[in-house]
Amino acid sequence: MSEITPDLVRHLAGLSRILVTDEEVERFTEQLSLIVDSVAKVNEALEGLDVPATSHPIPMANVYRDDVVEPSLTQAEALSGAPDSGDGRFRVAAILDEE
């Protein structure tokens, strides 16, 4: 059985920067428990085997392009989708808590 508990779901949602309601915690705990039990099966395939990992399907190394200056987004274009901006910058809420 998996170790997915409501507290763990809350903790993981916090790490993922997603607020979750109590109802979501309950539903995700149940669904993620089933999913995690099911995907843990990957370890059965590896029993008694020493296999290297593959993180990328088509191996490529040292991909470079010529260091040529090309047109890029203007400042206005880069800011065009921002919910809030000012003085040519992205504007955000306070970074630090008061305490």
Add this chain to the structure above:
Amino acid sequence: MSELIRKNASELVELLGKGEISSVELTQAHLDRSMAVDHDVHSYLHQDASTALSAAADIDRRRAAGEKLHLLAGLPIAVKDNLTTTDAPTTSGSKILEGWVPPYDATVVKRIRAAGLPILGKTNLDEFAMGSSTEFSAFGPSRNPWDLTRIPGGSGGGSSSVVASFQAPVAIGSDTGGSIRFPASVTGTVGNKPTYGAVSRYGLIALASSLDQVGPVSRNVLDSALIQDLIAGHDPHDSTSLPESLGSMADAARKLDVKGMRIGVIKELMGEGFQPGVMNRFKESVNLLQQAGAEIVEVSCPNFEYAIAAYYLILPAEASSNLAKFDSVRFGLRVAPEGNPTIERVMAATREAGFGPEVKRRIILGTYALSSGSYEHFYGAALKVRTLIQRDFAAAFEKADVLISPTAPTTAFKIGEKLEDPLAMYLNDIATIPANLAGIPGMSVPNGLADEDGLPVGIQLLAPAREDARLYQVGAALEKMHEDIWGKRMIDFAPELEVRG
């Protein structure tokens, strides 16, 4: 319905080239069709007639002036809404990007524009391409033109239904675990996931970067080949883009010959869990290929049993990282909680309001798979299984030039049927996921109708990396055999849709 919109793209470009039809006329016919049927089918998230028509008029003018144009110039196309477009909103099916107009075009979109194909609109998808049905689109599901109570597949159900309902001759999709091929299978259309790196991912809103690949959707194998030839090629903006050309897919699709080819039937992708009608059509096609001179061999891929498990660790892990960019700062939604919140609380409130349930599930799962303590047991193990699956393919391709299987275990299911059961939903991709894990190309070709429900069935073709041409060769040959037997194209079996005035 205008007879024009039923034609294959290869015929349409010939008519355009000879000046027998104009791009404006052709584009307008498709826009009219959308007015008549998209209220029910809901393939599009966004359409702008004037932009499409002005691109069409520009091509007509240039053709009239005697300019040398691209082979496909003037052919209208639909684009999945996870590819960026500077003249249309790009939402990836998510509330978090509602109304966002990107400041740059995806490389694929640039190539489409440069060749003079008017873009008809942006097609629906499961939110951030996470799903098999479009039911996870924040803007409502698309419907299967063969039966409007059923799903059109996903995530690219907008692109499959748009070509199956004759609202576009061709479309662009993206495939991370089957999002081009599963929709093609359940809508009686063709879809190809090219070799990883064959088509640029620049401007594709990333789901899982080591699995995502952009590809064509159409009603005919040659039409997909023409589109793949248009969009493929090296792009310095994508470091995973293959530097070499894979050759002409259209040439391969015109060979119509499978004599002497070794075709491998994958033992593990048939039988239990596969609908009888799916298996019956599959066996018939195996016979057809054999009669046409192919050598049929059986191959075994024992580790495919673990493919879904590996996929649902690798994908969420990569997605949880890719989707961190939706942080309420640079683009998209911002939701501010009461009081004087810090940026972290703004992010959490924004992502709560902006992401749907499947996206939240997968981000949380991916965060878990990557967290210290579970990393080796989950994500690390999944990467090793990926190696085993590549080895299975390598062994199978020693014995066969092309592998075949049903594209999906079932025909289209009812809307709502699997919505609350993620594991059941994930099983739709049992046959398509291995290709993404190994980076190899995979195509779904229409394979007739299932006896028990009369709905479309697909056959999947797989080839080694960079050998996409083999899929087009075998796919087009099989399609020709089917059409000779049926006396018409697969799509011509589809029922007429009710048309609104």
